[in-house]
Amino acid sequence: MALTDALAEYCRDHELVLGGLFIERDRGTCTRTAAFTGLLDALALPDAYAVVLPAASHLGPRPIATERKRQITGSTGARLLLMRGGMAARRRAKPSREHGPHLELVQDAET
Template sequence: MQPLTERRPVNGPMVYGFLRVAPTAAARQAALADALAEYCRSHELVLGGLFIERESGVCPRTAAFTGLLDVLALPDAYAVVLPAASQLGPRPIAAERKRQISDSTGARLLLVRGGKTARRRAKPFRERDPHSDPVQDAET
């Protein structure tokens, strides 16, 4: 019988990170890169590279994004990992980039932190007045 995979060196799927940061945000870049590396480690993914876009223009095709698309065309590429969907850029650019990633390469898009629906906040607890009518006090 073979040992469990947790006890054997197994290469996980190959993923590539993508970040958009301001040129002067070195601390933020380091923190985001660490978050991607930790996500990959905890999900048994191999972070093959990190593409960093330091431009804030409105062009969907930058050198960093073009490089990302190039490596996603490799046969062992599995996905793009992002800290959040907003890292792809403003909405029109992000939509185009998502389309290019899925249509051109077939790679998945993995988010360290999901969108607005990923974490739902619980409603605050309200004590009900024992003398109130339960039908009128019920929340729908």
């Protein structure tokens, strides 16, 4: 519930509308799960803009995450936005007095 609230707040702060949540219950080894297929279907809608994740690790283990990133950004043209970035994002981020989540475009991040 707290993560859902954080995602909703992040979207409000960045003037985005949270259109839905897609939750994987297992960290299996399959790239195409019911939740991920539902996400891709939602991204096919005309007003879909981006996928917001708490962190890149929410896409799954590295091999699965890499394929999912490709499908999200390549197949749908959607952006992949992270609430929290890795070291690459912290190096690129401008100094700020605010201590909150920041936006990182995954396609610009080191993987």
